[in-house]
Amino acid sequence: MIDPLAEVVSLLQPHASSTKLVECSSPWLVRRSDVGQPFYAVVLEGACQLAVDGHDPIALHAGDFVLVPAAHGFTTASPGLALAEAPSPLRPAPGGMRVGDPDGAVDTRLLVGHCSFGSPDAALLVSLLPQWLLVRGEPRMATLVGLVNDESRADRPARELVLVRLLEVLLIEALRPGACAATRRAPAPGLAQGLADARLAAALRGMHGEPARAWTVEQLAKVAAMSRSAFFERFSQALGVTPMEYLLAWRMALAKRLLRAGELAVAAVAERVGYSSASTFGAAFVRQVGMSPARFARTAPAP
Numbered sequence: 001m002i003d004p005l006a007e008v009v010s011l012l013q014p015h016a017s018s019t020k021l022v023e024c025s026s027p028w029l030v031r032r033s034d035v036g037q038p039f040y041a042v043v044l045e046g047a048c049q050l051a052v053d054g055h056d057p058i059a060l061h062a063g064d065f066v067l068v069p070a071a072h073g074f075t076t077a078s079p080g081l082a083l084a085e086a087p088s089p090l091r092p093a094p095g096g097m098r099v100g101d102p103d104g105a106v107d108t109r110l111l112v113g114h115c116s117f118g119s120p121d122a123a124l125l126v127s128l129l130p131q132w133l134l135v136r137g138e139p140r141m142a143t144l145v146g147l148v149n150d151e152s153r154a155d156r157p158a159r160e161l162v163l164v165r166l167l168e169v170l171l172i173e174a175l176r177p178g179a180c181a182a183t184r185r186a187p188a189p190g191l192a193q194g195l196a197d198a199r200l201a202a203a204l205r206g207m208h209g210e211p212a213r214a215w216t217v218e219q220l221a222k223v224a225a226m227s228r229s230a231f232f233e234r235f236s237q238a239l240g241v242t243p244m245e246y247l248l249a250w251r252m253a254l255a256k257r258l259l260r261a262g263e264l265a266v267a268a269v270a271e272r273v274g275y276s277s278a279s280t281f282g283a284a285f286v287r288q289v290g291m292s293p294a295r296f297a298r299t300a301p302a303p
Helices: 004-012 122-126 139-153 159-175 191-196 198-209 217-223 228-239 243-261 266-272 278-289 293-299
Strands: 014-025 029-032 037-045 047-052 058-061 065-071 074-077 090-093 096-100 108-117 133-135
Touching (some): 004 191, 004 198, 065 122, 065 159, 159 191, 191 228, 198 217, 243 266, 243 278, 266 278
Parallel strands (some): 014 096
Antiparallel strands (some): 037 108
């Protein structure tokens, strides 16, 4: 059975960038701008607040894990501190960084990290994910991040390969619906919300399993065992895009991968992703990507 979440994470090609321990002494505040880098943090001890890209701040406590697939700006601070305060200086410390009163007691410890997405289509794929995700009460997440931290600091054989696999597991574990779904909160629409809904998940598996099928909203609604109008509204609210917009985004991601591989003619790629002719596919590709499939195939780097 096709797993949409695994497909998206695999196409993203996550790579380790940095992971560090941050020890905090209240009061403190750190403001960062990371130009779309994926950011994650686990609270090992204590508490803090996090505000992402202008959203209302959220309170984080020991054991909480936050994933932001495309953080452009965020602020972390000690509980109760006004986020308009001036940032606190960061100082090097054994194993990481120290922030806040250098003579004060450490009351919060965070493991924070960034990864990068190797896929040239990362922006398109990240748009299918929630803007941010909070996982609460799951020791598995802290264990995984700890493994990433340990591997990133070690000089072992196959280190990069292990880090890639750990980051894939980390992203899938954070995004997957499961037995502890009640502890997960995804305030922004995205693939995780869609997969948490059994009826929408059936339609998503259909689109990913048969991208070449001439899907209509009516057919997808039938797969989801819902009326057309109810399915359209529920899908759009959960994922933030309409069913046909999602299908188009996924088809274009697959088409780009096939074109970069250079093993198929444009007409064959068109057929693989559900277009009856190369001209129809070409027109859709130009609208989405800004260039023809043939030109993309010539200029895009090989996967």
